Amino acid sequence: MSRKKVYFLHSNIGQQLTGIEKSAMKRGNMFVKYLDVEPVFVTVNKNINIHTNWERYIANGVVDKNISMINLFEYFQRSEEGKELPPFQIKREPAYGYENETSNEKLHVRMFDTNNNLVKYIIYRSNKKLDYINYFHNGKKIVRDRFNRFGQLSHTEYLREDNTVYMTEYFDVYGKRVITKYEDGPYLISDENSVFKAVLPDEQALILYFLKKIIGQEEHVVIIDRNKKYSSLFIGNKQLNVKTISVFHSTFFSNTTFRSKVNKNYKEVLNSPYSFDHIVVLTNNQKRDIEKQYGIQNLAAIPHPCQLADSLAQKKPTVNKLVSVSRLVSEKNIDHLLEIITIVKKHIPDVLLEIYGGGKEQQQLKKLAQSLDLMDNVSFNGYVDKVEDVYDSGELFLFAGQAEGFTMSVLESLACGCPVGSYNVRYGVDELIQEDENGFLVTFGDKEKFAEKIVTYLNKSRDEKKIYRQKAKHSAVDYTEDKVADKWRDLLNNLI
Template sequence: MNFYFCNIDFGKKLSGVERSSMKRSVLFNKYLNIDPIFLSTNLNLEIIENWEHYKKINWISDYTLHFNLYYELLDLKRAVDYKKSLFCIGDDDILVRVNELHDRVYDSNRKMKMYIVWRDKERSIINYINYFFNGRKIKRDKFNLFGQICISQILNENQEVVFEDLLKPDGRLKIRKIYEKNKIKEIYFFNDTGILSKMFKDESDLIYYWLTKIAKKNDFFIIDKNRVWSKPLSMVKRNLDIKIISVLHSVHVRDSSNVSSSSLNSNYSRILKEDDVVDACICLTLGQKEDIYNRFSNSKYKLYNIAHPNDISIHKVNFSTRDKNKIVTLARLSSEKQLDHMIMAMKKVVEIFPEKKLFIYGEGKERDYLSKLILENELEENIFLPGYVEDIHTILKSSILYLSTSKVEGFPLSFIESLSQGVAIISYDIKYGPNELIKDGINGYLVENGNIELMAEKIIQFFDKKDEDILFFSQNSYDLVGEINMNNIAEKWKIMLKDYGVNYG
């Protein structure tokens, strides 16, 4: 019996979903004596390097296994055994070094033919090459960490991929994807002799094929990314007795103010409406479990309330070492986080407390918009966007207050981490999570969703307090989050797994 954690990718910057999955793997190993295996599906040529990094910083154990769809199908783990792909230019071509990692190749008429990006300053391993014809990019080749060409894409006049060849380290074609308007139309799968052996209509079918090579009877598959995994796993389940457990990391409806009849979040629609997809759903909060039960009470799958495990050992920080002016948030810079609300609230705060500073840690597509908003409101001395960070514990230990203006959440991992470091929280009162972690007036404040004025008032009210009153909030933060410890969450997982035949004695 194997336990698989099903994700999409493990990039250089992790979201809360990936981080919570890693924390769960530590819990399974230390408290359940289970060594889970991670599965991922994105074709990320750095994913193994990233995985080793997360081992190095102790976010996962050294012996936790990870299998990636394309690394396995393309046999990239054997890339070290093969020579690098050769790189050469024509006799009349002109090579120009742009900087320490970038080169350009021009023809004799000074028209660019290639744009080359290297992985290292020594120019020993190519990252990718873009090819040009008459000023238009027509082709892109990407190379693996050992220098062999792995992906070759042909682009149309709109710079859209028309077809994509995926190569094994020895240069043999393994997979060809045909695209139409940026969507996969067909996937051709070749055997080791170069003969077309299978055809798939989309990546979901390719994942299903891979799963048929992996899955065994009684295996458990715990899904963190339902959009990708629910369909191929349910196809496997039709022919094999496996258990599928879905973790709901966000709100399951599009309109959280109307959970009883609002249309469903597309990531969860299939698993909630159809009885044959999953065996159980893990809700991170009791409130979400109750809402789903009330709406889908006749469903065959079981519902469990199991929060993210808190793997942080609570060591109380000397309150005098905190920066009394430092406010923080950890968030993806995207619209659902409503970080513009936070900026506008801070505009009112600094009118009363000009020394207060807000640090918004994270990256995302709204960086330019938020930077512009900060400048327009002349807040560049009070609000900062330092980017993505890994060492969040050091940041939190030096902070005094955490803010959240999200319009929806699941069960914010960042809240658990903040409270574990004795940092009080002021958050919009949304579904789900804040009202199960924040006791209003005890370890923070809950604010009506979208009420920027009230958010500003609560921040000002917090800083109007004496140090001993702010210390009271900090001490309560430690105490209230203590219930979400690894041991207590492990007991909940034991109860759930026992329901499916996993015996702990």
């Protein structure tokens, strides 16, 4: 009998992972290593580079090579079969004029008709394969062709005058139309002869149609990591023969001050908790709070897993170096860290904060660092796949978020023997950080106290810091893969 599959339901695999994808990959790696199940990532967003991204994460050791990833559009478009097929080639038409230029390693070709009107704008990737073609009529862009990573036509977008898309046709690698999508629905599914065989009213219906195709009738388990995208499919009449686990990756509330507003990602689950076989949260404190507020009984607290660092004796953190690993978005409060460093700098002029991660706040944060005269004390180092070297290099990891479901980066830092300074917020940090043992906690928003505690720690002796690092690593012992795997094994055994 084949192994049971466990499907992880996601939206996308981007060039930069969010905490949700990263934590799910860690879970998948743990399942491969310790549990007799086969993890399968399921994604439903259209992303031409999704398999390129996935392969990079495998190559960099972020996700196990034995974990597969199935994307909705690539499934219907048979995209991976394009590896064995020739790329689309544009024939040069001698009657038309051409202008070529290279920008960011891409070749840009403009094509003009005999009246010198622009009719095509063609972009080639650095590997010489087509990226996209814009088509023009009377000076207006009307259609855009996009090509997959192997250079075959992926989909055609039909544009309004304001360049918004009103209809998209998706093709398989053999040139046959497989999906037609209208802006607000419906989705039309075509058979092998490009004849319409199904009309689906909206994206949810398309996702359900796809899940039925890939999961089939044999009973498996689905773990819903992106609840806003998938939860409604499992509420009410059971439409798939699966056992369901909903995972809360963040707090169940969105109002961090009064906790009076339910997080929209989990609202449907909390309103219909028994439509799911189990709900998994990441901390015991969140489990108790949900049980108390909602009376829900099918809850389990299972944290993220970690891998403990090897011997700390060989690790030599840079003196006065602080590190932060985070998406650069407003809720992570990186601006607080910059303001805190201005205070620390008054006492330790050579203090350095290295920030790793990307996001929409990056340019604004760089300007803030410049205005605070921190250009010699703060560096923005972008996104990195593997962060262990970052934690190894810092004397202290800093976290300033206002609300979290667990704070995986804090656990990763501790597991590498890097103590943590953090605001005391729900959830996770209060269960991970022991005051004056493996780091410190500060009331949210108290930047003066945060800075004071940083200065105090950086001024400790080498031997004192060594004890902190040892205790940091020891505090992550209960979160090692084998122990977290035991919790998942118990849960899955009760379902399968």
